Amino acid sequence: MSKTQNHYDVLIIGAGPIGMACAIEAQKANLSYVIVEKGALVNSLFNYPVFMTFFSTSQKLEIGRVPFVTISPKPNRNEAVEYYRRVAEKFELNIHLFETVNQVVKNEQGVFEITTSKTIYTSGNVIVATGFYDVPLLMNVPGEDLPKVTHYYKDPHLYAFQNVVVVGANNSGVDAALETYRKGANVTMVVRSGELGPHVKYWVRPDIQNRIKEGEIKALFNSELLEIREGEVDVKTPDGLMTIPNDFVIAMTGYQPDFSMLRKFGIDLPESLCPFYNEETMETNVKGLYLAGVVCGGLDTHKLFIENSRVHAEMIVKNIVS
Template identity: 60%
Template sequence: MNQTLDILIVGGGPIGLACGIEAKKAGLSYIIVEKGCLVNSLFNYPLHMTFFSTADRLEIGGYPFPSIHPKPNRMEALEYYRRVADVSELEIRLFEEVQSIKPDVNEEYNVSTSKGKYKARHIIIATGFYDIPNLLNIPGEDLPKVKHYYYDPHFFYKQKVLVVGANNSAADVALETWRRGAEVTMVVRESELQSIKYWVKPDLQNRIDEGSIKAYFNSTLTEIREPEVDLLTPQGKVTIENDYVMAMTGYQPNFAFLEKIGVELSHDEKRHPTHNPETMETNMPRMYLAGVVCGGMDTRVWFIENSRIHAVKTIAHILEQQKVNA
């Protein structure tokens, strides 16, 4: 592409789409570049997942999100964002991975992707955090039986499943696989169930109390072998038979990519990307962050409903700077 774009948006999730909508409303030239399918992270969510947010809080661009459920599910969300992309006639390049972003002397960015090259005056990074799982870093984690992503519970019928963690994902995996005939055990670092959807937590607690799902609290998984796993519990080492380990340990942004393109990260364990929360601009001039990527390892701080405003802030700042430089 020879044309210099006003904005190149990296990431075709809900917030990347929101940025595209705002850019189009402002009359700015833009494209959205996504390495997978449209709203790729949502596509990779569990098949039967229900959002914590109500439909109105998942809306972008002023487009209503009709849902037959109090809280929409994955399939409804995919349909909604697909319709929004169509109705908005957004400029999207799918299955195209951004490989490098480099500033040049003309106050523009040269962007290389798996399919081409672009020039843009501004960059918006809206890449989310779902692509890189947090690893356990224990022996056996590289075995095929260890899964960091979960899709359909039917696969685990009649299997011995160990679920690592006690967040929403872990709770959903434990309950759904148990209801499809799996023998489920949970290993939880904390002393009790904590950050779980309010309508799910009692269900899971009841299954644990009645013994349908076995749970080891104040415990950790220490080693994985093909037929079994070792747990460290308050009573000492416990070895149990196992077919699959579902490591629902969370995910993190692509920090290597952020550093590669020049975004500074905090030096503590949170690894917060440097940016101005009022304008969303990073330490790199004319490069912005939007969505959950802003939180670094604090992946529970930002989500769709409270980061939609990033699109508005970013485009507003770009327009202000254009006026200043005119």
């Protein structure tokens, strides 16, 4: 494919809610912009479990002052995907989907050159709003690469009447365990710590606690998955090594930002892996290169959400205009 040259005041990497919010603010400030997204619109939300319910209320997920109207106070994944698509339509956002950003470099004139899988752009400013959902935290155990292992849980029906191991006991792990159990799966949770995660949704916690108490879902606390094989897994427990029958492993071990991409863009990453940025402007150590949304949190993915990072869009565009 031939390369074409396109120039914008702002290029935004990532078409999630925060990337869209940045585009709306750029549009309001009469800045030319483009969003480049390697997957679908709000790709992370699209990949959430089909029946997931948000912790936040719909009002706290709104962008562009467009009301997010739901029957229940807390929207589900399908309602959110529909809402953000409608917002993109309302503002006629300039979004290029299924296009991967490969490199961002600053030339001698101080202009960014952005190379993607489809073309080359130039821009005075770049906003990285890629979230943290793209890179799963691996267990690094033998057999993790088998087809029966997934780090992205979608729909419980696949696991009906199967022996399922769920690794992790935060929201994603608890949801996967409960939903697959209710589709007839024989579920065993493998949990490194001695208890459920501290951030488990308050309306879900009693449900999983009761299922474990009644023995309907088995939970191996202070335990670790050691090896995965076709038909079985090995688990290290306080009572010794346990081998249990297994058809599927759902590894809800968490996710992290694409640190290699941030480094490639020239962003400083200290040992804490929390990228450097100015908390008042969201500008990184590279002038004109900004971070927005949960990517700012590094490994601390529980610190930033849609509801408390929407303000990044206004901060960034205000700094660009000034």
